[in-house]
Amino acid sequence: MKRHTLSVLVENRAGVLSRVTGLFSRRGFNIESLAVGTSEEEGMSRITLVAFGDDREVEQVIKQLNKLIDVIKVSDLTERERVERELALFKVGAEPGAVRAEVMQIATIFRSRVIDVGPKTVTLEITGDSDKIDALERLLAPYGIRELYRTGRIAVLRGQKTVKSEK
Amino acid sequence: MTTGAKVLIEGLLRQGTKTIFGYPGGVVLPIYDVLYDSPLEHILVRHEQAAAHAADGYARASGRVGVCLATSGPGACNLVTGIATAYMDSIPIIALTGQVPTNLLGNDAFQESDIHGITMPITKHNYLVTQAADLPRVIAEAFYIASTGRPGPVLIDIPKDVSTGEVPDEIEFPTTVSLRGYQPTVKGHPRQIERAVDLLTRAERPLLYAGGGVILSGAEQELLALAERLGAPVTTTLMGLGAICGDHPLNLGMLGMHGTAYANYAVTECDLLVAIGARFDDRVTGKIETFAPNAQVIHIDVDPAEIGKNKPVDVPIVGDVRHVLAQILERLPEGSKTGPWLARVNEWRATHPLTIRDDGLLHPQYVVRTLSELLDGEGVIVSEVGQNQMWAAQHFCFKKPRSWISSGGLGTMGYGLPAAMGACYARPGEQVFLIAGDGSLQMNIQEFGTIMQYGIPVKIVVLNNGFLGMVRQWQELFYERRYAYTELPPVDFVGIARAYGIDGVRVEERDKVRAALEAAIAHDGPFLVDVQVEREENVFPMVPAGAAINEMIGSRQ
Numbered sequence: 001m002k003r004h005t006l007s008v009l010v011e012n013r014a015g016v017l018s019r020v021t022g023l024f025s026r027r028g029f030n031i032e033s034l035a036v037g038t039s040e041e042e043g044m045s046r047i048t049l050v051a052f053g054d055d056r057e058v059e060q061v062i063k064q065l066n067k068l069i070d071v072i073k074v075s076d077l078t079e080r081e082r083v084e085r086e087l088a089l090f091k092v093g094a095e096p097g098a099v100r101a102e103v104m105q106i107a108t109i110f111r112s113r114v115i116d117v118g119p120k121t122v123t124l125e126i127t128g129d130s131d132k133i134d135a136l137e138r139l140l141a142p143y144g145i146r147e148l149y150r151t152g153r154i155a156v157l158r159g160q161k162t163v164k165s166e167k
Numbered sequence: 168m169t170t171g172a173k174v175l176i177e178g179l180l181r182q183g184t185k186t187i188f189g190y191p192g193g194v195v196l197p198i199y200d201v202l203y204d205s206p207l208e209h210i211l212v213r214h215e216q217a218a219a220h221a222a223d224g225y226a227r228a229s230g231r232v233g234v235c236l237a238t239s240g241p242g243a244c245n246l247v248t249g250i251a252t253a254y255m256d257s258i259p260i261i262a263l264t265g266q267v268p269t270n271l272l273g274n275d276a277f278q279e280s281d282i283h284g285i286t287m288p289i290t291k292h293n294y295l296v297t298q299a300a301d302l303p304r305v306i307a308e309a310f311y312i313a314s315t316g317r318p319g320p321v322l323i324d325i326p327k328d329v330s331t332g333e334v335p336d337e338i339e340f341p342t343t344v345s346l347r348g349y350q351p352t353v354k355g356h357p358r359q360i361e362r363a364v365d366l367l368t369r370a371e372r373p374l375l376y377a378g379g380g381v382i383l384s385g386a387e388q389e390l391l392a393l394a395e396r397l398g399a400p401v402t403t404t405l406m407g408l409g410a411i412c413g414d415h416p417l418n419l420g421m422l423g424m425h426g427t428a429y430a431n432y433a434v435t436e437c438d439l440l441v442a443i444g445a446r447f448d449d450r451v452t453g454k455i456e457t458f459a460p461n462a463q464v465i466h467i468d469v470d471p472a473e474i475g476k477n478k479p480v481d482v483p484i485v486g487d488v489r490h491v492l493a494q495i496l497e498r499l500p501e502g503s504k505t506g507p508w509l510a511r512v513n514e515w516r517a518t519h520p521l522t523i524r525d526d527g528l529l530h531p532q533y534v535v536r537t538l539s540e541l542l543d544g545e546g547v548i549v550s551e552v553g554q555n556q557m558w559a560a561q562h563f564c565f566k567k568p569r570s571w572i573s574s575g576g577l578g579t580m581g582y583g584l585p586a587a588m589g590a591c592y593a594r595p596g597e598q599v600f601l602i603a604g605d606g607s608l609q610m611n612i613q614e615f616g617t618i619m620q621y622g623i624p625v626k627i628v629v630l631n632n633g634f635l636g637m638v639r640q641w642q643e644l645f646y647e648r649r650y651a652y653t654e655l656p657p658v659d660f661v662g663i664a665r666a667y668g669i670d671g672v673r674v675e676e677r678d679k680v681r682a683a684l685e686a687a688i689a690h691d692g693p694f695l696v697d698v699q700v701e702r703e704e705n706v707f708p709m710v711p712a713g714a715a716i717n718e719m720i721g722s723r724q
Contacts, residue, residue: 011348014295015283022288063472069292069312072348165347 003032004058005084005155007163008047008065009073012038016070020047023064029053033086035152041165044072048154072165081158087125087151088133089115093144094122103143110136121146171299172197172330174338175263176205178306181340184234186210186225186592187263188218188585192238193278194265197330210592210621213613215242217585219249220611222260224586226253227572228547229593230385232314233260239267240278243324244285248579251289253320255576256406257383259313260320262286268328269297283324291319299332303340311344316351317470318383351469355486355494362482363441363465364498370439370463372508373399376422379406379575380444380468380488382568387411389492390443396496398503400512402430404445405560408571413544413564419512420521423451424710425557428519428722431710433512434459435717442466444488447477448576457715467491519708519722521561529677531555531630531700535562537681538600538628541688546598547572547590551583551607554636557706559602581610587625588617598688600626605655606635615667618693626687627671627695629660632702640705644720660697671695 010016017036024031033050053061058076065074094100100122107114107124110132116123126136130153137148157163175198179187186208191199202209212218215237222233237246243264253260267276283295292312294305302325309321367373381390381403387410394401394417401411402422411418419430434440440462445451452458455477465482466474474483484491523532535558542548544566550556550573565571572590574582587601608629618625635653642650661671674683674696687694707721 015287018284019287026288060472060476067470067472069346069349 001052001054003050003052003078005077005082005153006049006051006062006065007075007077007155008049008071009039009163009165010045010047011070011072012043012045013070016045017047019068019070020049020065023061024051027057027061029057029061033152035154044165046163048152050153073163075163077155077157080161082155083158084129084153084155085127086130086133086153087127088136089147089149090124090126090136090140090145091147092122092124092140093120093146095120099143103140106136106139112136168333169336169338170197170201170330171302171325171332171334172201174299174302174334175306175325175330176201176207178303178340179234180205180207182306182310183231187234187236188212188221188225188589189236190215190218190238190242192242192265194267194327195236195238195330197327198236198263198265198325209236210588210617212585213616214611215245216249216581217588217611217614217617219246219260219262220252220579220582220585221589222262223249223253223258224549224572224589225593226258226260226589227586228569228590230569231593232310233258233589234263235260236263238265238278239282240280243282244280247285247289250286250320250322252574252577252579252582254289254291256379256574257318258320259318261309261313262320262322264322264324265330266295266324266326269326270328272326282322286322289320290322291317293322293324295324296326296329299329299334300338302329302334303338307341308344308346312346312349316349352471352485353487353490355467355484355491359482359484360491360494360498363484363495366439366463366465366482367397367441367495367499370397371504372436372438373397373441373505374433374437374439374462375399375401375441375443376404376434376445377401377407377410377443378404378445381407381410384444384469384488385568386444386489386492387568389489389496391415392496393492393499396499396501396503398505398509399441400433400509402426402433404448404451404575405573406575407445408560409565409568412566414566419516421560423716424453424712425561425706425708426716427521427561428708428719429512429515431708431716431719432515432519435461435715436511437462440464442468443492444468446473452477453710453714453716523562527677529675529680529698529700531558531632531698531704532562533677534628534630534680534684534698534700535559535602538602538684539563541681541684542598542600544570546570546600547594549573549583549587549590549599549601551601551603552578552580553604553607553638554632554640554704554706555602555604555607555630557637558630561706580607583607584611584614584625584627588614588623591623591625598626599624600628600687603627603629604636605629605631605633605658605660608660609658612663615664615669619667619669622692624691625693626690627693628684628687629695629697630700631660631697632700632704633657634702636704637706639703643703643705644709645711660695664695669693669695671697673697673699675699
């Protein structure tokens with residue numbers, strides 16, 4: 001079992017996401033992370049999907065994804081040189097004073113931005129790979145994380161390589 | 168201006184559809200109003216499930232796309248089993264469903280069900296049409312998707328306001344389809360073809376394992392040419408019966424759970440297994456680890472997802488079976504060296520034949536064999552599911568492709584009667600026989616009404632043993648004969664048939680079987696033969712679930 005990162009280029013149509021995720025749920029795979037957005041090509045969306053599975057199972061899912069009429073291209077990025085990014089928002093308990101100063105200091109070290117300040121809370125925005133966000137979460141935990149929002153991971157191949165339709 | 172409903176029917180006619188099977192209801196009224204004076208023939212079934220199976224039987228018997236139509240909600244849901252049946256066996260059908268108007272979608276409106284969502288995992292593709300002007304494109308795409316690549320069912324869900332929606336008269340019907348996410352591979356990769364030819368040339372004990380893909384792609388001549396040039400025996404799956412003539416000396420019949428002993432031994436001993444449009448289903452392979460343990464494997468299939476799914480493959484070839492076999496034949500030299508191998512296979516054939524007891528009692532296999540003799544490879548045999556299906560598969564000599572119609576992958580009881588109706592429309596003038604069990608027949612017996620209404624000339628042979636026989640067999644063998652809920656009380660099938668205006672005869676003795684079947688063949692119109700067979704007859708040989716396929720029980724020496 002290992003973590004696989006898949007990049008799926010699809011037609012931007014109602015029901016596509018349901019078709020894609022259905023292939024995972026049918027096999028009892030939990031999708032760990034999912035990000036969907038439009039792409040550089042008109043009418044196409046990009047899905048970045050992270051799931052656990054053994055290589056054979058994941059190979060079968062990729063083949064099944066390729067069979068979907070609305071799927072244009074599937075790439076397994078797992079073994080390839082890539083950059084992954086995720087965005088997270090932390091709402092942390094931080095009363096004015098020493099505690100707030102500490103939280104702000106941690107934010108600075110992580111190059112995290114403060115996007116909102118309330119009487120008793122500070123909200124931080126951070127982008128990075130999952131490890132970086134996990135690390136920030138551990139450091140902020142003692143102050144009381146009121147809410148945590150994580151987008152799904154997105155990934156892009158390094159250099160000139162792309163995940164595009166063949167035409 | 169014209170309407171969505173008119174465009175829909177016009178689109179079907181342009182695709183060459185002549186007959187559809189359906190059942191009306193509220194939201195399909197606009198479509199039925201167009202059908203009222205359309206040249207498209209509509210057959211009114213008695214339950215929507217039968218409409219889907221009839222479209223499927225029509226497709227299997229003709230090689231063309233079958234079409235069924237149902238209303239929203241319960242009508243659409245009743246199609247589901249039929250759509251799943253077609254999906255598992257890669258059969259091209261179009262299922263048209265009515266839907267509540269778009270402004271009520273998701274509103275729990277009367278007779279609303281999310282059939283688009285429900286059928287996502289059991290269709291090759293499906294559509295929820297939201298604008299009438301999309302219909303010409305959607306119909307063209309649906310037929311193209313259903314019938315190309317690995318065929319399969321496509322559902323089109325049509326809200327009532329789309330059917331009534333206005334469309335300009337000059338709307339265009341596309342004649343070509345281009346989909347950027349769907350480009351099936353037709354030709355095999357030249358490098359893999361070379362590798363296959365190399366293995367085929369060197370093999371001493373080759374075996375061809377042919378599945379439904381051979382029939383779907385029309386590759387029977389290429390299959391025969393390959394078998395004869397190599398001198399290789401051929402075994403077929405349930406879906407592949409008819410791909411090679413049943414009495415050809417290289418034909419070993421069916422393999423797998425109820426395959427012939429000699430086919431299963433050949434799989435175990437072969438040094439090269441060529442899977443052609445087959446998918447290594449668990450009913451074929453038994454314990455997968457010991458399936459073809461001494462063989463290298465060439466796997467030819469149009470669906471890349473099938474290759475390597477269940478069994479590791481040495482030479483994968485993605486492409487249409489007929490094209491790929493032709494490519495192989497172009498390069499494969501003449502000259503066979505399989506003499507000793509064929510001698511061995513024929514020895515197994517002689518020592519482990521499929522037999523029936525000759526004790527004067529009325530065994531179901533005898534009924535099948537007699538029918539096989541009488542029809543001599545002509546016409547279409549449709550089966551239900553269970554023991555009747557396996558006896559038909561084992562003992563009928565199929566001589567042509569599309570002469571055998573059976574629910575293989577899903578194993579749908581109740582499939583046979585409506586599928587046989589569809590086959591009658593696909594092959595007018597030919598004998599269409601249904602081989603049924605008393606259990607399966609009662610699952611869609613309401614279709615006697617349809618058969619009566621249109622005089623559909625289905626000949627029905629009931630192998631009546633008063634049991635859900637296959638389940639009873641498993642209870643006998645694996646559950647200490649504890650026959651939990653598998654015994655069925657006697658039913659007067661001839662009486663039921665007569666009530667629907669269908670002639671029939673009941674047979675209780677072996678000596679009367681032949682005359683009854685002859686009467687059925689001679690009868691102009693539907694006919695039923697209710698044969699009281701030995702009640703606790705088993706289907707043998709049998710590979711117990713999970714065992715290796717050479718570990719059969721009930722194979723007589």
